[in-house]
Amino acid sequence: MPMNQWIKAKDFLKTTFEISVKNVTTHTSVAASTVIDLIEVNENGLVLKLPKSAGALGHLLMIRIVRKKEQQTKNSTDFTFDFTGKVIAMDALEATASAVSLQFYQFNENDWKNFLKESAERQNSVNALIKKVQE
Amino acid sequence: MGELTKGEQKLIPLLKSARFLIVDPTSSRKSLRSLMSDFSVKPDQIEVVENVPDAMHVIEGRTPNVFFVEYTIGSQACFDMIRIQSERLEPGSLRAVFLITTQDSNSMVTSAATENVDAIIVKPFSFGMLKDRFCEILFQKLAPTPYVQALDKGRLLLKEEQFDEALAVFRQARTLDPKPSLALALEAETFQARKDHEEALKCYEEALKHNPSHFRSLLGSFDSYLALGKNDEAYVSARTLAQHHTIPAKRIPDMIRVSINTQHFEDLVGFYQTAGDLSSMDESIASHLGAGLVICGLHFLKRSNKDSAIDAFRKAEVASKQNPRILMRILQALVSAGLEAEMKSFMSRVPEEIRNSPDVQMAEIELLKKTGQNLRALEQSLRLIQQGIKVEKLYEIAITVSIELKRKDSLIEDLIFKAGNAFPDKKPYYESLHVKSTPPT
Known part of the structure; x- marks a missing residue:
């Protein structure tokens, strides 16, 4: 960091996820403008917040997750993960949205392992930063 | 969701009488409810709300011991709720705050850490990760080490303004850890509360001997030096802080001020350049940067360095996104300096509603008079x-x-x-x- 800077661009670097969803069973796409949220991950699947109309139990959904590092001006390190997943649980969150649990049907295991590893690293680096400030 | 280890099971009786609040406008509640269920927390111990007013209502009534809050609710609202929770809880009772967010920028994390957030749960999380973090924090709170226990006791005395007693406890705490920087920093904060900044600085100096990049001590010594009017020393502390840590967003205006007070105007230019690379910046920081650049410009004008002054004013205009207050200050500066051509060029850029405002028209009239027109x-x-x-x-x-x-x-x-x-x-x-x-x- 040059001596004359109070802020560093990397301090404002944040991660975002762009998620697109297509229901293979009903051949319908979830509107891109809909707020989709990636909540939870596990070894064999994940939990997404989706509109209730996105699917039903047993439906197959084709998902693309693009992980981006916002505010990064150079060498952007986007990561894309495509998979097909089966809806194994749906829990109502609000009037129009559900927490949809998906079990992987077709996916690249290595890509998913990398994604999980990166999520754990993000959590660890946040833990370390909090400790550094509060210790 | 899963079985608990023997160690994790020890938390169950400790959480029996705790109150939980989940502020979740989006999506995490299902996972959090499962987590609570694993620890045998009963449904009537948990409140789930979706917005700030409902959350405030709960906090002011049945103040929760354990508080999960989604950052999407807004940073200020989150930090306000955390502060109120802390103020309202009985002294010595369990208090834990978990912030849930997709955002993981150093700036956000540092700000949250200085606002007494115990842990940040980064989305997407795995249930195992959520449980581990929950247990780690709760064990720290419910079974603290003697050092942490002493610090908590001292903090409580400090909050109650029992300064002598707090100092004695923090001094005792020093002996309980081989690197007691936090105990020393809290001792310093007790002196600060008494407005004894000289003594505070001695403690901070001692804390920095154990850990030369100790966040709390660098920030604290910055504050004490400022309080004593020792701007140069404050600047050095702040520089060391910026070298090792991310400056919390709410303290950036103080850094801008100390740069100005110590005439390090190049800092503001560097700040401006970095800010230009960012797609968004907190509005109040942008406004402080704009104001700082105006002062920078005025300094250059005083030294008859017209080009640098105009450059600084232009940057102030951009940084503050043409904040009317900043534009007026620039205009007044150009008028005072009698820079008619620059003022005309400036006026051609400002939005019409500002150009037609009485204040701007007054400034124009003053310039006309000043230039003999x-x-x-x-x-x-x-x-x-x-x-x-x-x-x-x-x-x-x-x-x-x-x-x-x-x-x-x-x-x-x-x-x-x-x-x-x-x-x-x-x-x-x-x-x-x-x-x-x-x-x-």
């Missing part, structure tokens, strides 16, 4: 007066320019009459302008 200054002044704009200085300029242009006495007296009506308490002053300028017979 009395007739134009008079025309514009009379136009504004006719529009019903009431500004003391406007009448003063209209009267003095009228006198200088040797307008008819009746017209000048009419202006003085109008000025006196608009500002009755200034009437004698307006009258004196005409008397003074009347040549002796």
Whole structure:
């Protein structure tokens, strides 16, 4: 960091996820403008917040997750993960949205392992930063 | 969701009487409810709300011990709720705060850490990760080490303003850890609360011997030096802090101020350049940066470095996104310096509503007068007066320019009459302008 800077661009670097969803069973796409949220991950699947109309139990959904590092001006390190997943649980969150649990049907295991590893690293680096400030 | 280890099971009885609040406008509640269920927390111990007013209602009533909050609710609202939770909980009772977010920027994390957030759960999380973090924090809270216990006791005494007792506890705590920087920093904060900054600085110095990049001690010594008016020393502390840590967003205005106080104007230019690379910046920081760059420009003007001044003003304009207050300060600076061409160029860039505001038009009139364009200054002044704009200085300029242009006495007296009506308490002053300028017979 040059001596004359109070802020560093990397301090404002944040991660975002762009998620697109297509229901293979009903051949319908979830509107891109809909707020989709990636909540939870596990070894064999994940939990997404989706509109209730996105699917039903047993439906197959084709998902693309693009992980981006916002505010990064150079060498952007986007990561894309495509998979097909089966809806194994749906829990109502609000009037129009559900927490949809998906079990992987077709996916690249290595890509998913990398994604999980990166999520754990993000959590660890946040833990370390909090400790550094509060210790 | 899963079985608990023997160690994790130890938390169950400790959480039996705890109150939980989940503020979740989006999506995490299902996972959090499962987590609570694993620890045998009963449904009536948990409140789930979706918005700030409902959350405030709960916090002010059945103040939760364990608080999960989604950052999407807004950073200020999150931090306000955390503060109120802390104030309302009985001293010594369990208190834990978990912030849930997709955002993981160092700036956000540092700000949250300074606002007493215990843990940040980064989305997407795995249930195992959520449980591990939950257990780690809760164990720290429910079974603290003797060092942490002593620090908590001291914090409580400090909060109750029992300074001597707090100091004794923090001094005792020093002996419980081989690197007691936090105990020393809290001791320093006790001295700060007593406004004894010299003693506070001694403690911070000691803390920094154990850990030269200790966040709390660097920030604390910065504050104490500032309180003592030792800007150069404050600047050095802040520089060390910035070298090792991310400056919390709410402290950035202080850094800008110390750069100005110590005449490190190049800091503001560097700040501006970095800020330019960012797609978004907190509005209050942008506004402080803009104000700082105006001061920077004024400094350059004082040193007759016109080009650097104009450059700084231009940057201030961009950084503050043409904040009207900043634009007015720039305009006043250009007027005071008599930089007519620069002012015209500046005026061509400012939005129409600002260009047509009485303040800006007044600044233009002052510049016309300053540059000897009395007739134009008079025309514009009379136009504004006719529009019903009431500004003391406007009448003063209209009267003095009228006198200088040797307008008819009746017209000048009419202006003085109008000025006196608009500002009755200034009437004698307006009258004196005409008397003074009347040549002796």
